[in-house]
Amino acid sequence: MSLENRIIPPGEVLPAMGGPTMAEAVTTPKRTPGKRRDTVRRRFGLLNSFLDRALPELGRIDMAAWLLLYRHAKPDGTVTASVADLARRAGCCERAMR
Numbered sequence: 407m408s409l410e411n412r413i414i415p416p417g418e419v420l421p422a423m424g425g426p427t428m429a430e431a432v433t434t435p436k437r438t439p440g441k442r443r444d445t446v447r448r449r450f451g452l453l454n455s456f457l458d459r460a461l462p463e464l465g466r467i468d469m470a471a472w473l474l475l476y477r478h479a480k481p482d483g484t485v486t487a488s489v490a491d492l493a494r495r496a497g498c499c500e501r502a503m504r
Contacts, residue, residue: 416446416447416450417443417446417447417450445481452476453476456472456476460472467496467498467502467503470495470496470497470498471492471496471503474487474492474495474496475487475492489503489504
């Protein structure tokens with residue numbers, strides 16, 4: 407089996423453990439509905455843009471804050487996590503997270 411057959415593109419569904427062999431999973435990938443696939447592509451596109459452009463200029467807490475907000479964002483872009491929760495997850499004080 408070549409390495410190309412083992413690479414699963416972003417947004418694709420991983421094969422079940424103990425289910426079909428890797429060759430079967432690659433030849434018959436499970437497809438997600440079009441709307442979900444577009445959402446996944448947009449999220450990965452946003453993450454890639456952030457990593458390419460903003461990451462080199464940010465400090466540790468700034469990066470942690472952005473990634474935590476990204477992780478908790480709803481499809482409409484809103485986040486309901488508290489500053490205290492974000493600070494706890496980032497390992498910093500609330501003042502730094504604000």
